[in-house]
Amino acid sequence: MNKLENAVYEMNLLEEQAGGCGRLNSLPALFKVIITVWYILLTVSFHKYDIFGLLGMGIYPLVLFLIYEIPFRQCIKRIKIILPFLLLAGIANPLLDKNILGSLGNRQVSGGVVSMATLMLKGLFTVLAGYLLIVSTSIEKICGALRKFHMPSILVTMILLIYRYISLLLKETNRVMQAYALRAPGQKGVGFKAWGSLAGLLLLRSMDRAENVYESMCLRGFDGSRGNSFQYTAEQKAKPADYIWLLLWGTGLFSLRIVPLLTIVGSLLVKG
Amino acid sequence: MREKMSHIHITLSNVTFGYEKNQKILKDITLSFGENERVGIIGANGAGKSTLLKLLVGLYTDFEGSIRVEEIPVEKKMLSRIREKIGYVFQDSDSQLFMSTVYDDVAFAPRNYGFSEEEVERRVNEALEAVHISYLRDRHTYKLSGGEKKLASIATILSMTPDIILMDEPSVALDPKNRRNLIQILNGFGHLKIIASHDLDFIMDTCSRVILINHGRVIKDGPAGEILTDKELLESNGLELPLRFTGRESLFSS
Numbered sequence: 001m002n003k004l005e006n007a008v009y010e011m012n013l014l015e016e017q018a019g020g021c022g023r024l025n026s027l028p029a030l031f032k033v034i035i036t037v038w039y040i041l042l043t044v045s046f047h048k049y050d051i052f053g054l055l056g057m058g059i060y061p062l063v064l065f066l067i068y069e070i071p072f073r074q075c076i077k078r079i080k081i082i083l084p085f086l087l088l089a090g091i092a093n094p095l096l097d098k099n100i101l102g103s104l105g106n107r108q109v110s111g112g113v114v115s116m117a118t119l120m121l122k123g124l125f126t127v128l129a130g131y132l133l134i135v136s137t138s139i140e141k142i143c144g145a146l147r148k149f150h151m152p153s154i155l156v157t158m159i160l161l162i163y164r165y166i167s168l169l170l171k172e173t174n175r176v177m178q179a180y181a182l183r184a185p186g187q188k189g190v191g192f193k194a195w196g197s198l199a200g201l202l203l204l205r206s207m208d209r210a211e212n213v214y215e216s217m218c219l220r221g222f223d224g225s226r227g228n229s230f231q232y233t234a235e236q237k238a239k240p241a242d243y244i245w246l247l248l249w250g251t252g253l254f255s256l257r258i259v260p261l262l263t264i265v266g267s268l269l270v271k272g
Numbered sequence: 273m274r275e276k277m278s279h280i281h282i283t284l285s286n287v288t289f290g291y292e293k294n295q296k297i298l299k300d301i302t303l304s305f306g307e308n309e310r311v312g313i314i315g316a317n318g319a320g321k322s323t324l325l326k327l328l329v330g331l332y333t334d335f336e337g338s339i340r341v342e343e344i345p346v347e348k349k350m351l352s353r354i355r356e357k358i359g360y361v362f363q364d365s366d367s368q369l370f371m372s373t374v375y376d377d378v379a380f381a382p383r384n385y386g387f388s389e390e391e392v393e394r395r396v397n398e399a400l401e402a403v404h405i406s407y408l409r410d411r412h413t414y415k416l417s418g419g420e421k422k423l424a425s426i427a428t429i430l431s432m433t434p435d436i437i438l439m440d441e442p443s444v445a446l447d448p449k450n451r452r453n454l455i456q457i458l459n460g461f462g463h464l465k466i467i468a469s470h471d472l473d474f475i476m477d478t479c480s481r482v483i484l485i486n487h488g489r490v491i492k493d494g495p496a497g498e499i500l501t502d503k504e505l506l507e508s509n510g511l512e513l514p515l516r517f518t519g520r521e522s523l524f525s526s
Contacts, residue, residue: 216368217380221352
């Protein structure tokens with residue numbers, strides 16, 4: 001498989017996993033979206049030097065990966081493209097903030113290093129939380145949950161269609177690239193002289209396809225101007241156990257935010 | 273499927289249409305289609321078959337002349353009512369299947385028309401049953417074969433129990449077995465069917481009336497058996513006799 005085919009394959013696989021019947025999948029999408037947003041808000045609210053408090057928030061993704069048996073290696077493989085950006089996010093902090101906060105062994109640790117690590121962790125945790133949501137919830141269900149939050153229908157529809165458009169664009173690109181490669185033996189990639197026409201062709205073709213999909217939607221009663229015209233999927237009815245899940249994680253995450261769990265455990269160990 | 277309404281008909285009067293002002297694709301078309309008719313629209317590539325079908329469902333409304341579907345004029349404010357009555361199956365099934373599962377795709381129209389989830393489920397099950405693909409209900413659409421996609425596409429329109437079915441090149445990309453299956457399913461429907469295709473054997477198997485179009489004009493309108501066996505007429509309009517009438521030897525001659 002080439003890179004584009006692999007990307008399409010991965011998207012399809014992700015969608016299949018999201019539509020599966022695992023325990024995390026069967027939870028109402030609305031509850032998962034609420035907890036994910038809640039988790040992200042709490043995570044990013046930590047102070048830039050509060051790395052030990054932040055580490056406690058790692059419990060949420062850790063527990064979900066373990067309890068619901070979501071392959072962690074596969075997750076890392078999928079998010080690896082984002083990891084360098086997380087590293088780059090706070091890379092200048094050690095240069096800008098040289099204020100010494102403490103020492104690790106016999107090495108002094110500056111505020112810049114701590115804030116860089118905090119920023120990276122925040123990024124990693126939020127990406128993991130987002131991943132756990134999309135690997136267990138189909139895009140239609142996420143969109144349905146967003147509508148429950150009264151997000152404008154037009155915006156939610158755009159999210160759904162852009163998601164669909166990505167795979168459509170990938171498939172078209174793959175077709176064009178294969179046709180090009182078959183008539184350009186020995187070339188690595190696309191010669192720069194063909195870039196313009198290839199990109200233009202790709203745009204026109206994918207617009208044509210998108211137009212057809214839109215026509216097909218219109219013929220089946222879709223009308224973007226009507227607020228509630230597009231229902232994304234069947235409504236999921238929440239069971240009592242789902243409410244307990246929501247309550248436990250809601251309060252549990254808030255407790256992790258206000259109680260420095262790792263510091264307490266650490267001091268208990270030191271005392272012990 | 274629900275009982276068909278009586279007096280189902282479509283009338284086109286002096287319809288002229290072009291994507292560009294100076295280039296008319298359809299010229300002065302006057303036609304009518306009656307209840308339970310099985311009509312094939314044939315013509316060479318670019319003759320205007322697909323455009324004609326798209327006009328009937330109001331995908332383009334800036335045409336000259338008039339089109340009426342069950343006495344409802346095809347104009348922007350009436351489109352919702354018209355599209356409830358007409359099911360349109362695209363040539364490319366991928367255009368029609370954009371949700372992740374077959375169920376969600378077939379449920380798309382009933383949900384848009386505001387039916388309850390119980391009613392949506394009933395309609396989806398009936399539509400899938402009508403094309404014998406109930407087993408594909410929860411399958412992801414990207415995993416379907418070409419034949420399955422075509423049947424799923426048909427199910428997406430049947431869930432609205434249309435009175436009229438329009439199909440654009442339905443036999444394209446189907447293997448012989450799926451083609452035969454599709455013919456049997458289509459022949460089992462009591463709807464008014466209008467099928468645009470240049471697969472004349474397919475038209476022969478599914479339609480009793482044929483309309484031949486060339487350069488945007490209706491050249492001939494009559495019984496399928498008469499038009500599809502008229503070699504001279506077909507050839508002068510960029511078509512050939514259906515394969516079953518050509519004789520095997522002609523395939524190997526010259």
